[in-house]
Amino acid sequence: MSTQEKKTLSPLYSITAGTIAGISECLVFYPLDVTKTLIQLQKGNEVKQSTFNVLKSIFQKGVAYKGISSPLAMEGFKRSVKFGATTEFKKFYNKLNPSFFKENSVSVNVASGITSGIIEGFIITPFELVKVRLQDPLTKFKAPKDCLQNIISKEGYFKLFTTGLEAGALRQSVWNAAYFGSIPWLKSIILPKNLTRADPKYDQKMLFSNFLAGTIGGLLASTINIPFDVIKSRVQGAITPEAKALYSSNTVFTIFKVAKTEGVKTLFAGWTPKVLRLAPGGGLMFLMFEGMMGVFKKWNGIEN
Template identity: 40%
Template sequence: MSEPVQKPLPFGFQFLAGAIAGVSEILVMYPLDVVKTRAQLSTGVSTGIVETLKNMVKHEGTASLYRGIAAPIMVEAPKRATKFAANEQYTTLYKKLFGFEKVTQSLSVMTGVSAGITEAFLIVPFELVKVRMQDKANLGRYTGTADAFKKIIAAEGSMALFNGLEATMWRHGVWNGAYFGLIYKVKDILPKSKDASEQRMINFAAGTAGGIVATACNTPFDVVKTRIQSYNGVGIKKYNWTLPSLVTVAKEEGFASLYRGFTPKVLRLGPGGGILLVVFETVSSFIRKNILKEE
């Protein structure tokens, strides 16, 4: 890597930096996530991003752009904190376990996949509630996040909150593996930064590139996850396990349907990936200099 090797932050500070990064990203980019979910649940012709946003504001009010945000906000801090902290912890573990002397791209992919799977176990109930609340078919069904949790458990049982866990593991394992692998590669290619401002630009470029490629890799799994989690126990359950569901969607709706919602998703998670990395590295740097007093 072109930048000097630093010791990992203590776990608590890794968690804090990841939490701040995650909340910052979601507050800026969340409306695109609502549009993405609507597109993924649609089996017909999807409208464009701008038209969807305009129709939502017109027919459902401006607040609809942030429908269901309480669930991801509740989990966003631990989710993003887990993403970065687990990645750092797996890096330390795998370096010892497999004899890596330094961080490589293959190690970055391995740790990213592992961190993504770990993250999936934490977030799946909140993802399910978010999907149910964002679904246009459920307008008026839930008064808020707590009400959604209560009604889902009452109607379907507490284990229903973990519907889509396997698909969530696929989604996050693939995304994180590609994201952290690309971050490593981009940073390795770009010249070493001369100051903090230039380093932030490098981090944004690396995070954005990682977010774009990771989104291209994991969108089919995200589409299937959304379909699985939208099922409310009524009627025939069409989607269950990830790989058979991928085949079903491609067969019935065409391969392109596996990329429903890709545009708003990549517009969120491309720059969003850059925001995540910049904020995480900036907060980490602040902690090193002002709290841990590292040189």
């Protein structure tokens, strides 16, 4: 094997590419995240509003980007972990067991996605907690700082980092496993089998396959992980003693509890805005990430 073939990019490049991809996706699709959270916070016999009505309402009220400073501050770091750590864990698992974790195989992508998702869960919890509290329509907070100070003073620093941690880590791990695990398989279906760099439309076909695979992967991942997302929103949105007691069990048990008391459909609350965001958002992220990594490889004289 030649030196050129062995040369790889520093983790700093995948972290940078992931950061750019994440911030781009957040800025474009954030109103749908607000919509999703508001729908997931609707409980019991409350009149359920449609995605369109909630989305229309938040723009009319001028709150479509409410709380964005918290996730925007988080997004760069979060996505850098999602893509950067996943990329590095692929190398780790491949070296650990090359026969099972073959390069860019479904197994290595699923394993690295789960591992990076656990790390993501620890990173995002305090930011997500502040974001959910700010997005609640009954919130009394006007800025992340007010919300943060209230959580620390009334619940303590420990709760800032643990409220919704389990559900959040499960949400990220399941999403990453489905997203990264499905993309190699999807690209193998989308791309022509005989495609080579000699094809005059090679770049266009690669761009299309990256966006489509990322979009379908985002749709699949968002559908599979949404029950964990719903529970995370409920746990982090619980501020009364009664509500906190209701969601005090482990995440899996709470999923069954909500399904039994409110119906299985409740576990998929917010699916439409979530998919409207993370399906094309997943396509945009993967397109941006692969595009930036391609640029970095050219700068460093590495062939794709």
